[in-house]
Amino acid sequence: MQVLLTEDNALIASGIVAGLQAQGFGVTHAATAAQADALLRTAHFDLMILDLGLPDEDGLHFLQRLRRRGLELPVLVLTARDAVAERVSGLQAGADDYLVKPFDLRELAARLHALLRRAAGRTTHLIEHGPLSYDPAACSATLAGEPVDLSRREQALLQALLQNPGRVLSAEQLKDAVYGLDDEVESNALNVHIHHLRRKLGNGIVETVRGLGYRLGPAGPVTEPSRASDT
Structure with a gap:
């Protein structure tokens, strides 16, 4: 946030x-x-x-x-x-x-x-997306009821996606969400965080929209962690 x-x-x-x-x-x-x-x-x-x-x-x-x-x-x-x-x-x-x-x-x-x-039109802090639950107030995430350890940057990336379901966010928008304006960002930093989210939450959590950016994947069952490149 x-x-x-x-x-x-x-x-x-x-x-x-x-x-x-x-x-x-x-x-x-x-x-x-x-x-x-x-x-x-x-x-x-x-x-x-x-x-x-x-x-x-x-x-x-x-x-x-x-x-x-x-x-x-x-x-x-x-x-x-x-x-x-x-x-x-x-x-x-x-x-x-x-x-x-x-x-x-x-x-x-x-x-x-x-x-x-x-x-966001929610009545509770908890954001649910299929088997994934995220509490921004407690900075905690669970997948199918099991806790998932996410870094601060990974949480910021996940929250930006969860708050914009269906919307394609550019790499620059996601960098702003994750880093703000005060941090210098390495060129591949965003891809690294996306890779980590896919590894921890399932391959479908982040969809790549070629030439445009990224969006939240569809809510569904837990999928296998990502083994592929995140470019």
Whole structure:
């Protein structure tokens, strides 16, 4: 799950980034509305955390601009403005949730998972796909009831596919989902993670669409691990 954190306080931002990364989120930090706007135009994010006290533009005005432009990703407003009127204004401006500083990182993570769950139309954290079950909150996967050990990168790749059933995702979109924008990625890194998912979850979990990218394979019985190339 890739999160765009828009927060101008460097100390607060570093704490949020470290805390969410420890819980399996990918986080990209923007210190201004302009930086966040540029990132939203060029990369894919599942959620945005938005501070209202930005140095170059009021956060509520920025959020209203994004909504008028048609941006639909869930937005959690994170701010020290704790008056009821402020919270109402934030929700009316297009926020999906509102969390007042100071806060507990566990609550922030839980709210992010809830936002993503609602956006996907699910009532529980658990994502099921045939014999595969994945819990993004617990960072755990089972196949036919048996636990499967997945690395953080493999989980990010699996979650990106599970959240977009039937949709073909380009290699660049999957790289953004797995690595975010802050990591340098080796040319064959994505293929390596796809190979590992196929080995651990069955050959059909990831389908290659020649010339376009990859998509989630059909839900079905457990298949044999991949022995073939993932190119």
